[in-house]
Amino acid sequence: MRIKNLRFGNLWISVTSVILGMLVGAIIMLLSGFNPIENYVSLFTGAVGSPNAIGEVLREATPLILTGLGFAVANSAGFFNIGLAGQALAGWLASVTFALAFPHAPGFILLPGAILAGAIAGALWSGIAGFLRAYFGASEVITTIMLNYVALYATNAIVKGFLAKGDGDYSPTIPVQARLRTPFLEHLTQNSTFHWGILVSLAAVVVVWWLMKKTTLGFEIRAVGMNEDASRYAGMSTKRTIISAMLISGCLAGLGGAMEGLGNFQNIIVNTALPSIGFDGMSVSLLATGSPVGIVLAALLFGMLKIGGLNISIASTTPPEIVDIVIAAVIFFVGANYLIRYLSVKLRRHPRQPEAVASDTQPEAAVAERAAQAEEEGEDTK
Amino acid sequence: MNITTLLLTVVSTTLVYSAPMIFTALGGTFSERSGIVNVGLEGIMVMGAFSSVVFNLFTADIFGAATPWFGLLAGGLVGVLFSLMHAVATINWRTDHIISGTVLNLMAPALGVYLTKLIFAGKGQTDIIKQPLANVTIPGLSDIPFIGPIFFRNTSLVAYLGVFVAIFAWWVLKYTRFGLRLRSVGEHPEAADSVGISVYKYRYMGVMLSGLLGGIGGAIMAESITLNFSVSTIVGQGFMSLAAMIFGKWNPIGAMGAAIFFGFAQSLAIIGKYIPVIANIPNVWFTLAPYLITIIVLVAFIGKSQAPAADGSTFVKSR
Numbered sequence: 001m002r003i004k005n006l007r008f009g010n011l012w013i014s015v016t017s018v019i020l021g022m023l024v025g026a027i028i029m030l031l032s033g034f035n036p037i038e039n040y041v042s043l044f045t046g047a048v049g050s051p052n053a054i055g056e057v058l059r060e061a062t063p064l065i066l067t068g069l070g071f072a073v074a075n076s077a078g079f080f081n082i083g084l085a086g087q088a089l090a091g092w093l094a095s096v097t098f099a100l101a102f103p104h105a106p107g108f109i110l111l112p113g114a115i116l117a118g119a120i121a122g123a124l125w126s127g128i129a130g131f132l133r134a135y136f137g138a139s140e141v142i143t144t145i146m147l148n149y150v151a152l153y154a155t156n157a158i159v160k161g162f163l164a165k166g167d168g169d170y171s172p173t174i175p176v177q178a179r180l181r182t183p184f185l186e187h188l189t190q191n192s193t194f195h196w197g198i199l200v201s202l203a204a205v206v207v208v209w210w211l212m213k214k215t216t217l218g219f220e221i222r223a224v225g226m227n228e229d230a231s232r233y234a235g236m237s238t239k240r241t242i243i244s245a246m247l248i249s250g251c252l253a254g255l256g257g258a259m260e261g262l263g264n265f266q267n268i269i270v271n272t273a274l275p276s277i278g279f280d281g282m283s284v285s286l287l288a289t290g291s292p293v294g295i296v297l298a299a300l301l302f303g304m305l306k307i308g309g310l311n312i313s314i315a316s317t318t319p320p321e322i323v324d325i326v327i328a329a330v331i332f333f334v335g336a337n338y339l340i341r342y343l344s345v346k347l348r349r350h351p352r353q354p355e356a357v358a359s360d361t362q363p364e365a366a367v368a369e370r371a372a373q374a375e376e377e378g379e380d381t382k
Numbered sequence: 383m384n385i386t387t388l389l390l391t392v393v394s395t396t397l398v399y400s401a402p403m404i405f406t407a408l409g410g411t412f413s414e415r416s417g418i419v420n421v422g423l424e425g426i427m428v429m430g431a432f433s434s435v436v437f438n439l440f441t442a443d444i445f446g447a448a449t450p451w452f453g454l455l456a457g458g459l460v461g462v463l464f465s466l467m468h469a470v471a472t473i474n475w476r477t478d479h480i481i482s483g484t485v486l487n488l489m490a491p492a493l494g495v496y497l498t499k500l501i502f503a504g505k506g507q508t509d510i511i512k513q514p515l516a517n518v519t520i521p522g523l524s525d526i527p528f529i530g531p532i533f534f535r536n537t538s539l540v541a542y543l544g545v546f547v548a549i550f551a552w553w554v555l556k557y558t559r560f561g562l563r564l565r566s567v568g569e570h571p572e573a574a575d576s577v578g579i580s581v582y583k584y585r586y587m588g589v590m591l592s593g594l595l596g597g598i599g600g601a602i603m604a605e606s607i608t609l610n611f612s613v614s615t616i617v618g619q620g621f622m623s624l625a626a627m628i629f630g631k632w633n634p635i636g637a638m639g640a641a642i643f644f645g646f647a648q649s650l651a652i653i654g655k656y657i658p659v660i661a662n663i664p665n666v667w668f669t670l671a672p673y674l675i676t677i678i679v680l681v682a683f684i685g686k687s688q689a690p691a692a693d694g695s696t697f698v699k700s701r
Contacts, residue, residue: 136681145621146673157666319499324492332485335477
C-alpha cells in the first residue's frame with residue numbers, strides 16, 4: 001500500500017503535539033543542566049504576568065495570524081508556501097516606503113494606502129512563485145525559498161542605498177499619522193508595542209473564513225488542493241486557481257510584513273536574517289491544521305512562547321533558542337499525527353465498537369483507526 | 383590580471399563553493415532515489431557545519447593539520463544522527479515528507495545556536511577555526527602546461543574528492559546490488575517488497591546516506607568558507623543542492639555538474655569584480671545571482687527531468 005499526505009487533524013492532535021513538544025523542550029533543558037519547571041514558569045509569567053507582557057504577546061501574534069492565514073490559503077490549494085518570510089519583507093518594505101513617500105498626506109489616506117501597498121507587494125512577490133508553478137511546474141518549495149533570499153538581500157540593498165540617511169542601517173521613522181501604535185494603546189498596556197494591527201488581523205480571519213467556505217473561488221482552491229486533475233476535468237481553470245491562491249497567500253503575508261513596518265518597528269532596518277514571522281506563521285498554520293479560529297489560538301500560543309521565552313533568558317542563563325526548538329518539536333508531532341493516533345488506540349484498553357454513523361461522517365479518522373487496529377492485530381499474531 | 387590568473391581564480395573559487403553542494407546534492411540523490419523527499423538538507427547542512435566547527439575548535443591541538451578532515455567525518459556522523467529524525471518520521475510514522483523536512487530546517491538553526499551558546503558561554507557564534515580546509519597545489523598535475531596552473535594550483539582538494547564520490551555514487555546506483563535495490567524501492571516499493579526486499583531498510587539507508595553526505599557538505603561549507611558557525615553559515619545552500627539534484631535529473635553525475643554550476647554562480651560575488659565585462663555591476667546583483675539563477679534553471683529544465691516514481695509517498699507494508 002502506498003499513501004500520500006496525511007494532513008488531517010483536529011484539536012486533540014494539536015493539544016497533544018504542544019504537550020509533547022514542551023516535553024521535548026523540558027528534556028533538552030534537563031540534559032543541558034537547566035530547570036525546566038522554573039523556566040516554563042518564568043515563560044508563563046513573562047507572557048501574561050503584566051499588561052505590558054500581554055500587549056507584547058498580542059503584538060507578536062498580530063503578524064503571525066496574517067502569515068498563518070497566508071500559509072493556510074496556499075496549503076488548501078496543495079501549495080507549500082515557505083516563502084512567507086520574503087513576502088512579508090516585501091510588504092514591510094513597500095508599506096514603509098509608501099508612508100515615507102507621502103509625509104504630509106492625511107492619516108485616513110496614508111495609513112490605508114501603506115497597508116495596501118504592503119499587501120500588494122507581498123502578493124506580487126508570491127505571485128512569481130505561483131506563476132512559475134502554474135505555467136512551468138517549478139516546485140514552489142525551492143522557488144519560494146530562493147525568492148526569500150532575493151527579498152532579503154534586495155531589501156537590504158534598497159534600505160542601505162536609498163532609504164537610510166548617510167551610512168545608517170535603518171530608514172527614518174514613518175510619519176506619525178501612518179503609525180499603528182498610538183499613545184492610547186501604549187498607556188493601556190504600560191508602554192508595550194501593542195498596536196491597532198490586531199484589528200487588521202482579526203478582520204483578515206473573518207475574510208479568509210468567508211472566502212474559503214462561502215465563495216466559488218474558495219471552493220475551487222480547496223478542490224484543486226484535493227485533486228488537481230479532477231478539478232480540471234470538472235472545468236475549473238487550475239492555473240488561474242493556483243495563481244489566485246498564491247496571490248491571496250502572499251497578500252496576507254505582505255500584510256503581516258506591513259504590521260511589522262507600521263506597528264512594531266515604525267521603520268525598516270537592514271536585516272541579518274529573514275524575519276521570523278515567515279516560518280513561525282507556517283508553524284502556526286500547521287499547528288492549527290488550517291482552521292482560521294485555530295490560527296488565532298495558535299498565534300496567541302506562539303506569541304506567548306516567543307515573548308515568554310525572552311523572560312527565560314532574563315531569569316536564568318538558558319538560551320532563548322529553546323523556544324524555537326520547542327516550536328520545531330511541536331510541528332514534528334503535528335506532522336507525525338499518525339503516531340499519536342496509533343498510540344491512543346494502543347493505550348485504550350477496550351477499543352470502542354466501531355459506530356457505522358461515525359465512520360460514515362469521518363472516513364479519514366475511521367481509516368486511521370482501522371489501520372492502527374490492523375497493526376495491533378498483526379503484532380498480536382506474532 | 384592576466385588571463386591565466388583570472389581563470390585560476392575563477393576555477394578555484396568555483397570549486398571551493400561547489401564542494402559543499404556536490405556532497406549535499408549527492409546525499410539528496412540517494413534519499414530521493416529511495417523514495418524519500420528530503421527538503422531537510424538545509425537543516426542537515428546546518429548541523430554538519432555546527433559539529434565540524436565545534437570538533438575543529440576543540441581538537442585542533444591534537445590532530446593538527448588533519449583536523450578539518452576529521453571535522454568532515456564529525457559533521458557527517460552528526461548529519462546521519464539528525465537525518466534519522468526525518469527517516470523515522472517519514473518511513474515509520476507516515477509524516478508528510480515536506481513537513482518533516484521543514485521540521486529539520488526549523489530545528490537545526492535553533493539547536494545549533496542553542497548548543498553554541500551553551501558551549502561558548504552565551505555567545506551566538508563560535509570563534510574562527512584555527513585549522514581550515516586550505517587550498518592545495520597538487521604536485522605533478524600542476525606542472526601540466528596551461529591546464530595545470532588553472533585546475534591544480536592552489537585549488538580545493540575536497541571538490542575533487544566530491545567529483546570522485548559522485549562517480550562512485552553513480553557506479554553504486556547503476557551497477558551494484560545495493561544501488562539497484564535502492565532504486566527499486568524508490569520506483570515501485572510494492573514490487574520490491576513482493577520479491578523480498580525490505581523497503582524500510584533501503585529507505586533508511588537512503589536517508590542516512592543523505593544525512594552523511596549533507597553533513598559533510600555543511601562541514602565543508604563551514605571549514606572552507608565561513609570558518610566559524612553562526613546562524614548565517616548556511617544560507618540556502620541546502621535548497622540549492624536540492625535544485626542541483628533536480629537539474630541533474632536525480633543522477634549523481636548530473637547533480638555534481640549542476641552543483642559545480644551553482645558553485646560558479648555563488649563564486650560570482652567574490653570574483654565578479656575581477657572579470658572586466660561585469661566588473662561595474664553593483665555588488666548586490668552578484669549576491670542575488672545564485673538565487674535567481676537557481677530559479678531560472680529550475681524553470682528551464684523542470685519539464686525535462688523526472689522524479690523517481692514513488693518519490694514522496696509513504697510505503698505501508700501489507701500483512
